Amino acid sequence: MAAQIIDGKAFAATVREKVAGHVARLKEENGITPGLAVVLVGEDPASQVYVRSKGKQTVEAGMNSYEHKLDADTSEEDLLAVVNQLNNDPNVHGILVQLPLPGHLNEDLIINSIDPAKDVDGFHISNVGLLGTGQKSMVPCTPLGCLMMLRDHHGSLSGMDAVVIGRSNIVGKPMAQLLLGDSCTVTIAHSRTKDLPDVVRRADIVVAAVGRPEMVPGDWIKEGATVIDVGINRIERDGKNKLVGDVDYASAVERAGAITPVPGGVGPMTIACLLANTVTACCRANGLAEPEGLTA
Numbered sequence: 001m002a003a004q005i006i007d008g009k010a011f012a013a014t015v016r017e018k019v020a021g022h023v024a025r026l027k028e029e030n031g032i033t034p035g036l037a038v039v040l041v042g043e044d045p046a047s048q049v050y051v052r053s054k055g056k057q058t059v060e061a062g063m064n065s066y067e068h069k070l071d072a073d074t075s076e077e078d079l080l081a082v083v084n085q086l087n088n089d090p091n092v093h094g095i096l097v098q099l100p101l102p103g104h105l106n107e108d109l110i111i112n113s114i115d116p117a118k119d120v121d122g123f124h125i126s127n128v129g130l131l132g133t134g135q136k137s138m139v140p141c142t143p144l145g146c147l148m149m150l151r152d153h154h155g156s157l158s159g160m161d162a163v164v165i166g167r168s169n170i171v172g173k174p175m176a177q178l179l180l181g182d183s184c185t186v187t188i189a190h191s192r193t194k195d196l197p198d199v200v201r202r203a204d205i206v207v208a209a210v211g212r213p214e215m216v217p218g219d220w221i222k223e224g225a226t227v228i229d230v231g232i233n234r235i236e237r238d239g240k241n242k243l244v245g246d247v248d249y250a251s252a253v254e255r256a257g258a259i260t261p262v263p264g265g266v267g268p269m270t271i272a273c274l275l276a277n278t279v280t281a282c283c284r285a286n287g288l289a290e291p292e293g294l295t296a
């Protein structure tokens with residue numbers, strides 16, 4: 001039987017609605033408007049699209065959006081000065097530096113210069129450590145979106161076998177921590193994993209985050225498993241540009257119990273969770289109760 005499609009676009013709309021409701025209450029009851037600053041260095045076309053969407057959705061949710069667009073040859077010193085200014089701006093509750101950065105900039109150095117309390121990407125080393133030790137942190141947006149969809153589909157994830165394919169700092173590692181936090185038995189697989197097909201075949205939950213188009217074929221998927229496809233790969237097929245995931249959707253949809261499509265699955269949840277993290281950061285900064293259902 002074909003899998004249930006987990007509609008990330010529709011789910012993201014419900015998250016944005018919750019965020020907007022919370023923002024309205026913050027304004028009315030506390031006179032506070034959450035603010036998100038996004039820093040873009042250079043002119044990477046995909047990054048430009050994502051930054052535009054982030055600004056638009058921030059404003060649509062009733063929050064303030066601050067965009068800082070810097071030249072591709074901006075020096076590390078100048079970028080650090082911008083981050084420092086945002087760290088000290090009381091109207092800014094969330095700061096995000098769009099990745100990837102141009103090659104001459106040290107990504108770790110820049111990310112770790114963001115005030116951890118405003119690090120709505122959850123990439124700062126302090127937030128990584130807090131998440132890894134099960135403490136309250138800012139949680140990276142893409143894994144948070146995946147977790148929300150999994151919880152919505154299954155209720156409890158306790159005791160489930162989960163495999164995360166990919167070990168990036170942005171998705172793979174935090175995803176594994178979140179699944180562990182929900183009491184899954186977690187395997188992190190990667191390019192050196194032996195017998196990857198067998199490892200994947202044992203999993204009730206498969207999160208594919210490798211960045212390789214259609215790498216996971218349907219016959220690796222256990223019947224009835226839930227497949228979360230984080231990949232966003234642009235390929236050319238039959239003379240046309242196409243967006244595909246890390247999973248071969250056509251064959252996986254016949255084996256899985258539930259699956260996220262690409263596009264329209266995990267992607268839209270990334271920005272919705274960014275808005276959620278901004279509200280969370282704003283509430284924490286002001287000593288207010290955190291929005292329910294918008295954090296891990």
Ligand SMILES: Nc1nc2c(c(=O)[nH]1)N[C@@H](CN(C=O)c1ccc(C(=O)N[C@@H](CCC(=O)O)C(=O)O)cc1)CN2
Binds near residue numbers: 262
């Ligand atoms: N600082 C950050 N940089 C990057 C992040 C991030 O979370 N923080 N993630 C990605 C890019 N990204 C957001 O920044 C992002 C990627 C994809 C989508 C999305 O909605 N995708 C759509 C397809 C869009 C398309 O046609 O290109 C989908 O999957 O349906 C949103 C945000 C790297 N950088």
